[in-house]
Amino acid sequence: MLKDIKSYFPILNQEINGSPLVYLDSAATSQKPIQVIEAVKNYYELENSNVHRGVHTLGNRATDAYEGAREKVRKFINATSTKEIIFTRGTTTSINMVASGYARQNLKEGDEIVITYMEHHANLIPWQQAAKATGAVLKYIDLEADGTISLENVRKQITSNTKIVSMGMASNVMGSINPIKEVTQIAHEHGAIMVVDAAQGAPHLRIDVQDLDCDFLAFSGHKMCAPTGIGVLYGKQAILENMEPVEFGGEMIDFVGLYDATWKELPWKFEGGTPIIAGAVGLGAAIDFLEEIGLDKIAAHEHALAAYAMDQLETIDGLAIYGPRDANKRCGLVTFNLDDVHPHDVATVLDMNGIAVRAGHHCAQPLMKWLNVSATARASFYVYNDEEDIDKLVAGLRTAKEYFNDVF
Amino acid sequence: MSFNNLDQLYRSVIMDHYKNPRNKGSLDDTSVTIDMNNPTCGDRIHLTLLVEDGIVKDAKFDGEGCSISMSSASMMTQIIKGKTVEEANELAEIFSQMMLGEEYDDEKYDLGDVEALQGVAKFPARIKCATLSWKAMQKGVKEE
Numbered sequence: 001m002l003k004d005i006k007s008y009f010p011i012l013n014q015e016i017n018g019s020p021l022v023y024l025d026s027a028a029t030s031q032k033p034i035q036v037i038e039a040v041k042n043y044y045e046l047e048n049s050n051v052h053r054g055v056h057t058l059g060n061r062a063t064d065a066y067e068g069a070r071e072k073v074r075k076f077i078n079a080t081s082t083k084e085i086i087f088t089r090g091t092t093t094s095i096n097m098v099a100s101g102y103a104r105q106n107l108k109e110g111d112e113i114v115i116t117y118m119e120h121h122a123n124l125i126p127w128q129q130a131a132k133a134t135g136a137v138l139k140y141i142d143l144e145a146d147g148t149i150s151l152e153n154v155r156k157q158i159t160s161n162t163k164i165v166s167m168g169m170a171s172n173v174m175g176s177i178n179p180i181k182e183v184t185q186i187a188h189e190h191g192a193i194m195v196v197d198a199a200q201g202a203p204h205l206r207i208d209v210q211d212l213d214c215d216f217l218a219f220s221g222h223k224m225c226a227p228t229g230i231g232v233l234y235g236k237q238a239i240l241e242n243m244e245p246v247e248f249g250g251e252m253i254d255f256v257g258l259y260d261a262t263w264k265e266l267p268w269k270f271e272g273g274t275p276i277i278a279g280a281v282g283l284g285a286a287i288d289f290l291e292e293i294g295l296d297k298i299a300a301h302e303h304a305l306a307a308y309a310m311d312q313l314e315t316i317d318g319l320a321i322y323g324p325r326d327a328n329k330r331c332g333l334v335t336f337n338l339d340d341v342h343p344h345d346v347a348t349v350l351d352m353n354g355i356a357v358r359a360g361h362h363c364a365q366p367l368m369k370w371l372n373v374s375a376t377a378r379a380s381f382y383v384y385n386d387e388e389d390i391d392k393l394v395a396g397l398r399t400a401k402e403y404f405n406d407v408f
Numbered sequence: 409m410s411f412n413n414l415d416q417l418y419r420s421v422i423m424d425h426y427k428n429p430r431n432k433g434s435l436d437d438t439s440v441t442i443d444m445n446n447p448t449c450g451d452r453i454h455l456t457l458l459v460e461d462g463i464v465k466d467a468k469f470d471g472e473g474c475s476i477s478m479s480s481a482s483m484m485t486q487i488i489k490g491k492t493v494e495e496a497n498e499l500a501e502i503f504s505q506m507m508l509g510e511e512y513d514d515e516k517y518d519l520g521d522v523e524a525l526q527g528v529a530k531f532p533a534r535i536k537c538a539t540l541s542w543k544a545m546q547k548g549v550k551e552e
Contacts (some may be wrong), residue, residue: 017413344449344537345418351533352413352424361450368450374472375450404423404475405416 006384008033008289019354022389027200027333027380028174028358029222032286033196036225039285043278050274052251066277067073069284070267073232077217078208081239083266087280088339090231091199092122094218095166097233097270098195101246102216103164106192109135112162115143116149116170116178117370119362123197127166135299147174147323154183162192169201173362173371173378175306175330178207184214193239199223203382204302206295209234224382226286230279233270240266246278247272248285272379279299290383298383302332305381305390309334312394316401322331322371333380335362341404343377355393417531418475422522425479430486431468440552444544446536449478455544457483459552464488464496469541476525476534481541482520493549500542507535 006012009031014021023031043065049058070082079085103113113127117140131138138221141160142153149167158165165187170177175309180201185192193215198207209217221230235243245252245263252272254262263269273351290298307327313319318339324330338346339363347359358378361368368374379393435456445452451473458466467485470480484503488496495517503522505512511530528538 342474344451344476344534348417348531348534349414360448365450374452403418 003168005293008035009384010034010037012384016307016354016356017352022355022392024379024381024385024389024393025356025358026203026382026385027223027378029228030203030225030382031059032227032282032383033225033289036227037284038283040227040278040282043281047281048278051277052268055396062277065281065284066275069280072284072287073385075209076291077232077234078210079234080210083235084209084234084240086233086235086240086267086270087275088218088231088233089218089276090222091197091218092126092231094231094233095123095197095217096126097197097246098216098218098235099130100242102193103127103130103241104133104135105244107134107136107163108162111136112159113137113141113164113166114139114157114162114187115139115166116168117143117167118147118149118174118176118213118367119168120172120197120199121198121365123166123168123195124366126166127333137161139168140366146176146325148176148329149173149178149183151179151182151186154186158186158190158192160190162187162190164195165192166195166197168197168199169205169207170331171216171323171364171367172200172333173335173364173367173376175227175335176323177201177329177331180214181212188213200331200333203290203298204295205299215239221283221286224286225289226283227279230276230283232283235384237266240270245269245272249273251275293383299331301383302328302381303330305330305385305387306330306334308387309379309381309390309393312390313397316394316397317343318401319397322376323371332385333378335376335378337373338401339405341400343375345404346377346397346400349403350396353392353396353399355396357393415531416527419524422475422479425521426475429469429478429482431482431489432470433468435468436468437465437466440548442544442551444540444547446473446477446540448536451537451540453477453481453541453544455481455541455548456544457548457552459493459549461499462493463549464491464493464549466473467545471538473540474534474537476528477537477540480525480538481487484541484545487517487520487522488545493552496549497546498520500546505543507539515550 047061049062050061074082141157154296187194196217198219202219217234222228249272258404322335438456439459440457442455453471469481502512
């Protein structure tokens with residue numbers, strides 16, 4: 001890891017409620033390193049202009065910066081061409097583009113969309129709506145007792161009627177990493193396409209879309225050190241060529257007549273309007289930052305932190321951890337409940353000690369029902385976290401327990 | 409670590425209502441039923457009211473949530489029982505002002521235990537927990 005990595009993240013150098021900030025909510029959004037903040041600042045100070053239209057020099061600089069970021073993304077996920085990289089607002093927008101575009105253009109009554117019980121609402125509601133609009137059936141792959149997915153259960157749900165399989169790369173609640181490559185293979189055997197929600201994958205795990213062979217893959221910049229408001233939809237070129245745009249307007253057109261128009265070539269036909277240029281530049285800088293550390297090192301760091309966190313958390317009486325106990329089966333997050341202290345109360349006690357965690361249903365209400373809980377608390381880790389942060393978390397939780405059990 | 413900050417939020421009367429909720433359950437003889445949830449955190453309340461001749465004769469709540477949302481529901485049902493619909497609405501307004509940290513009329517009604525929730529105003533993230541049951545009540549008496 002980079003030496004003194006915390007010093008690259010200015011926001012971490014502050015006190016919250018009288019204690020040094022311990023940020024354990026990176027699965028919601030990550031903090032931004034100075035390299036990313038500077039890249040965005042530099043873009044606005046030296047390059048800002050609209051893209052793909054300027055004859056002037058600044059227009060060329062902005063276009064180079066924007067398209068340069070696209071090439072960095074292509075390399076980051078090993079896509080064959082930048083034609084396959086569409087910039088979006090984030091994972092939610094990316095999945096909605098597939099559900100509104102591909103799904104509604106290709107599904108008919110009786111076709112099946114297969115997802116799992118652990119999906120984030122972003123990989124659930126778009127499919128509910130697509131199913132309602134087309135008459136397709138939405139089916140769920142069941143989970144194992146530890147919250148993981150078995151290929152046996154995958155095979156039970158995918159049939160010759162299945163046209164789309166969509167699955168998160170890693171669960172934002174249980175941290176469990178899913179067997180995307182194997183599921184993709186099963187989907188393809190049945191003639192279905194595979195969509196991957198990589199919101200919790202891209203920040204932590206090396207992604208190779210050619211190796212996975214998935215048809216679409218979506219992720220957000222803000223969970224991987226980039227600014228909010230920039231995300232990516234990867235799609236196989238052959239599929240994108242045949243898919244109609246879902247947003248129409250400037251930037252995405254070729255020839256415009258009074259009653260009809262034709263579209264630009266890939267990927268621009270999917271990028272109507274002035275794109276998120278500064279966001280893309282920030283994402284490019286974030287990729288450079290993560291690559292400098294190395295994705296494999298980041299994954300190893302997080303497995304180690306998850307293992308340490310689970311070991312330490314388990315020393316607290318009455319603390320229940322959700323998801324697989326094997327740290328190598330999860331990315332860097334641990335979701336838990338503490339006795340009968342409600343997660344909101346846990347989060348408030350931690351906040352009073354400068355520790356930021358998430359409490360609630362984590363945008364995964366069906367999974368909460370499956371786990372039979374109404375809410376949980378979640379601590380999630382990233383490159384800038386260390387064992388000391390986890391020690392502070394554990395101390396904070398002991399405080400919460402003491403406060404609610406003994407003071408009252 | 410100190411408990412001082414926490415003591416602004418959590419008072420023993422709040423924890424008493426959380427651990428021993430008043431009016432918990434569901435009314436059989438009910439004139440209005442309201443279900444409301446807080447979609448950002450998963451808190452959920454099921455409120456049953458018996459309103460007759462413009463008076464809240466009885467109130468019970470059920471649900472899931474944190475100490476603040478459940479104790480607030482307990483206190484709310486306690487204070488509105490026997491009040492007219494108009495008075496119940498007025499109390500909800502006073503409570504809303506209290507949550508916003510604004511000046512409120514503390515003379516007209518004996519707010520009793522409800523005053524223990526004053527400290528919530530200093531914890532912006534928790535205000536929605538405290539107001540859930542009051543919003544449900546206001547919606548209920550309006551429907552009725």
